Amino acid sequence: MRWPWQKKQQPVPPVPQLSEAAQQRWMLPRTLIVLLSIIAVFAVLILLSQVATFVTPIFLGINLVIAVMPLQQWLLRIGTPKVLAALAALLTIYAFLVALFWSIYWSVQSLVTELPGYSAEFNTMYRDLLAWLESLGISQDEALEQLQNAFSPSAIASGIGAIASDAGTALAFLATLFVVIFFLAWDSMGLPQRIKSIAATNPGIVQGIDRFAAGVQRYWVVATVFGLVVSALDFVALSALGVPLALVWAVFAFVTNYIPNVGFVLGAVPPTLMALLANGPINALLTAILFSVINFVMQSLIQPKVAGDAVGVTPATSFLSLLVWAFALGPVGALLALPATLAVKTLLIDPDPKLAWVSTVIANKIDHPREGKIGRAIGPGVQGRAPVKPPPG
Numbered sequence: 324m325r326w327p328w329q330k331k332q333q334p335v336p337p338v339p340q341l342s343e344a345a346q347q348r349w350m351l352p353r354t355l356i357v358l359l360s361i362i363a364v365f366a367v368l369i370l371l372s373q374v375a376t377f378v379t380p381i382f383l384g385i386n387l388v389i390a391v392m393p394l395q396q397w398l399l400r401i402g403t404p405k406v407l408a409a410l411a412a413l414l415t416i417y418a419f420l421v422a423l424f425w426s427i428y429w430s431v432q433s434l435v436t437e438l439p440g441y442s443a444e445f446n447t448m449y450r451d452l453l454a455w456l457e458s459l460g461i462s463q464d465e466a467l468e469q470l471q472n473a474f475s476p477s478a479i480a481s482g483i484g485a486i487a488s489d490a491g492t493a494l495a496f497l498a499t500l501f502v503v504i505f506f507l508a509w510d511s512m513g514l515p516q517r518i519k520s521i522a523a524t525n526p527g528i529v530q531g532i533d534r535f536a537a538g539v540q541r542y543w544v545v546a547t548v549f550g551l552v553v554s555a556l557d558f559v560a561l562s563a564l565g566v567p568l569a570l571v572w573a574v575f576a577f578v579t580n581y582i583p584n585v586g587f588v589l590g591a592v593p594p595t596l597m598a599l600l601a602n603g604p605i606n607a608l609l610t611a612i613l614f615s616v617i618n619f620v621m622q623s624l625i626q627p628k629v630a631g632d633a634v635g636v637t638p639a640t641s642f643l644s645l646l647v648w649a650f651a652l653g654p655v656g657a658l659l660a661l662p663a664t665l666a667v668k669t670l671l672i673d674p675d676p677k678l679a680w681v682s683t684v685i686a687n688k689i690d691h692p693r694e695g696k697i698g699r700a701i702g703p704g705v706q707g708r709a710p711v712k713p714p715p716g
Contacts, residue, residue: 371651379652380496384503386662387416389536390543405512413508430575434593441600531669538634538665549626550580560613566598587618632687634661640685
């Protein structure tokens with residue numbers, strides 16, 4: 324993404340450097356600096372985990388507004404009033420979210436509607452399960468007692484309370500997200516003037532924001548395209564296996580594709596259950612294997628590499644980002660892992676010359692590699708180390 328006013332920039336005056344004596348006076352031991360840095364990182368992550376319900380919807384809203392910003396810019400270029408362009412971007416985001424949640428509702432409703440037609444198969448499976456338990460030495464009375472304990476009033480009340488709590492948290496999250504998106508879209512009308520004013524005095528900050536926005540847009544494009552590809556492959560596979568409601572599960576797979584690494588597990592449960600009831604255990608096993616292979620290969624192996632390339636980080640950084648941000652921001656943090664890593668990289672690491680080595684480590688491409696020596700533990704003879712010549716004679 325390139326802002327219309329980003330033309331040839333004036334050279335930034337050099338930053339005055341501290342004298343060597345001043346640097347040595349304020350320099351701390353390297354070990355202490357490393358320990359303090361590690362402690363600071365963990366403290367920030369723990370703090371984020373405590374305020375994740377507040378931070379996560381805000382950051383997700385920022386991502387979605389940035390993702391549709393090219394549409395808003397295109398409307399402005401063709402002469403659309405600012406208010407209408409911002410309204411179009413806002414409605415696009417809302418339509419995407421509504422379609423996403425409606426797809427989840429449609430999938431669950433289809434499953435609930437279809438299951439009563441397989442009551443006979445379910446009863447057969449129930450009798451077979453009791454017979455199998457009896458073969459293991461568990462009587463039918465003992466099995467029924469365990470089921471009664473599992474579905475006792477106290478257990479049901481506890482489960483309902485947990486579901487109600489989760490539902491309340493989800494509704495609060497969605498309400499915050501929709502409100503945040505509304506105000507961000509409204510403020511986007513004055514964004515060009517604000518960015519232009521900032522660029523006049525702090526061009527480096529604007530460049531960092533521009534890199535972050537471009538990476539976020541590429542990330543959401545990659546995630547959406549891979550979701551469509553995975554959905555199409557799942558539909559073909561489920562149709563070939565004769566699984567009922569193949570289209571429903573393909574749409575559900577598209578939705579769960581936005582949940583990195585574990586989304587395919589959630590998407591595999593309903594079609595496997597339907598295959599078990601409709602076609603038997605062998606078909607259900609094939610469904611689970613084929614569905615998992617397609618989604619795991621595409622979502623957990625190929626997509627992180629492509630998404631990492633789009634954002635500008637290595638595959639290892641992409642995977643570690645999932646773990647770190649899922650801990651800090653909760654389940655939605657896995658979805659926002661790469662944008663969050665990109666925000667840290669472009670806004671905090673890249674502007675600091677002393678942290679240039681961090682950018683080199685996590686970046687997927689090195690712009691200007693320099694000659695250097697690498698020890699034998701990493702790669703003998705790589706980048707400048709001359710091969711050892713045998714002694715003469």
